[in-house]
Amino acid sequence: MSQTHPEMHERWILGTELLWSFGVGVFIAAALGMILFTALTISVNPPSNVERIDPKVLHLSGEFAEHNLGTTVGADGSVTVRAIATQFMFLPRCIAVPAKRRVTLRFASPDVIHGLLITGTNVNTMVVPGYVAQVHTEFTRTGDLLMPCHEYCGLGHSEMWATVQVLPDDQFKPDRDGRISCAQR
Amino acid sequence: MSDDTRHSEPNVLDQSWRTWSAVAVVGIMLSGILLGALIIPIVQGRGAGLDAYTAICRALGIIPGSPAQPQPSDRTPPTPVSQVIWTPDVLQILARADVRRGHEKVQEVCVSCHGETGVSIAPDFPHLAGQSGAAIYKQLYDYRTGSRSHPQMTDIAKALDESVIADVAAYYAGQPQRNPNPVTLAEAPAAIVQLVELGDPKRNIPPCAACHRAGSGGPIETPVLAEQRQEYIVLQLKLYASGERRNDVYARMRTIAAKLTPAEIDGLAAYYRAGFR
Amino acid sequence: MQPDQPSAADSPFEVADDIDHEALAGVMRVVPLGAAVLAGSAVALLVVGYLLVYILVFLPRGTVG
């Protein structure tokens, strides 16, 4: 590559850039490949449930009326948690869930945008007024976890958090009509 | 310069750019759509026992549910705590209430206990002067539907006809408060000021000001506490704590009142009685 | 420099730098190797880190869907 052929030289530069672009392609393929692989094999997705509900009459509705909130175990053994995220508290303030079993968590907001995560787990969702936020997960570790509201919802945002008790199977005893609440410790 | 670039006219060189870039961009977009809207939902749907059409509709958000999980069903009868719903037309009624008509009804019904200008005559009757119109509206509505009960108020509220509730609320909301300058007020105990301004993170109590201070962006029906009767605030907090009063939506006040110590309840009542905002 | 009068120091085309053409040609024989190794290893580190975090930190926290 003597300097008598600068043009070939420029084509050579673009050649190295093309080679680098090929490396970038491998990089993207690796990143997207992992996402695709886990999505196709063990259904790892961000929460996906577009379910409209009118926030203005939420407290009148059956599913999210005050008495129906908390953890219920269905006849088929499915565990469903229903909770409300409202300005500056979650209801119920303490949620009992089983370990190593599929749990469906459903949240709704009657007023402004909230959001929540459960520390140390993959439960994370925004709670937007007008929609039911639903997350399916399995809790792999037992113990008391923190469930803060992680989206700014007003001046009381910092004090808005709840507790999640992940109970091992032998302590996860629903009562007659399938409801279970936190063990008072 | 070697030969081929000088002879390649700009538009020939350009044509390859146009085709290759268009092909690349559209190709990447189509692969995204193919994977996101078709392959992933169908494969996940098969795992969850859903047919391809349902899985794709769920992934696109046309029907509720995740393409990878069965959707829980729910059959619970509604038993609401308070029937009041804040819809645009309710807010319009409140905004366009007729204060004069409200004043007439007040003189006819309310003045004996709540006073002409909203200054109540007895300790356990609340002051209504300068109270939030939405708050008065909600309480009257809750008395009518039985979500809240009181020996006199339940019958009075039931006797009022629907249209005059907003007018009464607007009349009392319009009555002036003393609005004392906080600087001149006696020094409030630090613990109480802390509870009002910062709340108590340890007991998960949000600051009172986060909802009760005007313009905090809190719930619509939040009442104004400034210059309220001390005994009335103490009574209501105790009713909330015991759960006897249940018309607070999603148990906001029942949860907080249950955590307050009697000393804090008295301190807060005195704080707001003094006229702090 | 009066306003609206382009100064020699500004126009990019006339401002030749003091790089000797021979030295540049000599350097260009080697150049992208160092950059490719440095940038390549950094990017590879990113990808390996991403995959490790995905497998060792994310998945053990339970599936999400």
Add this chain to the structure above:
Amino acid sequence: MRNVERLCLAHFWVAFAAFVVAAVLGTWQMWVRSPLGANVGTPGQYFMSVTAHGVSMAYVLTTFFIMGFGYFVAVTALNRPLPGKAWAWAAFWIALLGVVVTVIPIATGQGSVLFTFYPPLTASAWFYIGLVLVVVGSWIWCVLMIVAMAAWKRDNPGRPVPLAMFATVANAVMWLWTTIGVAVELLFQVIPAALGLVQTIDVGLARTLFSWTLHAIVYFWLIPAYIAFYTMVPRAAGGRLYSDTMGRLTFILFLIYSLPVGMHHLLMDPEHGNATKFIQVLLTAFVSVPTLLTIFTITASLEIAGRLRGGRGLFGWIAALPWDRPMVLATGLGFVMLGFGGFGGLINMGYGMNAMVHNTAWVTAHFHLIFGGSVVIMYFAIAYDIWPRLTGREYASLAPLRLQLWLWFLGMMIMTLPWHWVGLQGQWRRVANFNYADPIIAGWGPWVIVSLAGGAILLISAILFAANLLMLHRNRALALPRPLYALAVHPPQRVPAALNGFGLWNVLVLVLMLAAYGYPIAQFLIEPSPTAIVHRVR
């Protein structure tokens, strides 16, 4: 210099004044949320400060710096007077008026909805009207940049547009595209609600329209740093730009791929299904291509400079680089922060993995490292490089400049690395005071104090930066302005029309936006989400 010095200086001083104020607020916030400031400040004050910090850093510092730097590039790179200078001053005063109109409601507590405003929480209408004025000012700047390039191309038929100007116009075109989202949201949803004309708002649509702007706006901020990488760093290091074609391609890829990816900010939102989320995650993967191309091309350019200065062996060129020059030092430090920040972004865009980090301190660390770190450190380097031209003065010594850059780098790393660690443990965002008695939160206390120390270093660096620029005004006169823009190894003689204009790329952007945002927005028009009552913050 055609007398645009005053225009550029006006923009830069507004930008850096907002920057220093916001840096003070940022450090105060770090103190208040740490165990040391347990009972300091009320939530009202804290969220007022967070709003002011966000608006100043994200809207004022960036928009004014980009406009000022754009005028400078249009004049020096195109080597001709700025067309429509009266319009430029008009744009400046409109934008400045917008800043004042926004700051008043923030200062009086009527704007505490943070800089990413969360409807149905609604601030005073003036808060939003001020931001609209700032955007209108920037639109005028966009038109001026496009007109300047068109005029130059008319006078120089067939010649390639100088890379710096080409990139500036790419940034202007992208900004015009992306502000459509927030403009529609503000003008048709949020401002009517703030004025009280409507009592409700469709929150799903509002968040989707804001996400349209939310990602390309960070590339609007980032492109000036990349203009410095491509056109100023090789010259400062004493080398050549490795490939001019790759430079043009990088800015085109930014224009194309930064626009249809905004919904990766909504991965955890309930108003969209997985299909559209996956499409935008896949496109987000391609938005990393221009950055990765830039890392290679600029490192190669620096390698050229290092070897020309006698660097031997595989990495000998690194030590041979003139690290005493601010532009070169800033690039090195900026690339390190870009690496850490880019890694954070890679995890954020991990589709399902976003659930691990969404709205945690990990995300805060990501954008502080990339924007606050590598982009802002390049803003410093650009300012240091062009200040002598604007003021006609010369630096007495480069030492304080290097010290400031090092302090900014150290402060940013010390502040953000702990955030990754506590973010993974679930530390959530925008907290006025933590309950350090809680066993989970107690463990974060020491790390928050370490971040506070980083914040303090950043504050010192911010003040030193303003001091460095102020002191320059009193130094001795500048002898001869150093040439600014780099030459490529092979300066382009002729460039295909596609790499010299944006006609083709605008068409492709339209196609991508229709495909990526068409359905997500149409679903709200077909079946609007149940409306939520507006909650006014006064």
